Structures are given as structure tokens and as C-alpha cells.
Amino acid sequence: MAISTVEILNRGMRCLTEQMGIVEAEHYISAIIREKFDYTKWQREYFNSKTPAEISAEASCFEAEQPFVSEAVRL
Numbered sequence: 001m002a003i004s005t006v007e008i009l010n011r012g013m014r015c016l017t018e019q020m021g022i023v024e025a026e027h028y029i030s031a032i033i034r035e036k037f038d039y040t041k042w043q044r045e046y047f048n049s050k051t052p053a054e055i056s057a058e059a060s061c062f063e064a065e066q067p068f069v070s071e072a073v074r075l
Contacts, residue, residue, distance in 0.1 A: 016025035031037070047055065 013025070016028060020028065050058075
């Protein structure tokens, strides 16, 4: 079953407020709207400026700081 747009927006807002707090989350959303932010373009520019080794190191660091916690089987 597909996740509804409303559920995605709710989950996104919950992530923002948990990580940034309500005030910074609102500032973030305002900046995105005001700047007509293009996430795809930003991602392309961000990753084009990095080497594969840098991306791998960042991913490894993130994984170490945010360990997988679940009963699911990792493939």
C-alpha cells in the first residue's frame, strides 16, 4: 500500500521538529519556499563536488553514529 502525501508530510515535519526544534524547522521550510529550492539540483551539485571515497566515508560515519536498530534481517 502506498503512503499518502499527508502521511509523508506529517513524517517529514515530525523529523524536522525532532531534529531541529519547531522554530528552526519553520525557518527551514520558509527558506525552502522563499528560495524556490530545487532538491534534485542541490543533490546533484552536492554529490558532484565529492569523490566516491568522501561519500563512502560520510556514509560509514553516519552508519556508525546511527546504528541500525530493528528485528529485520539485514541483507
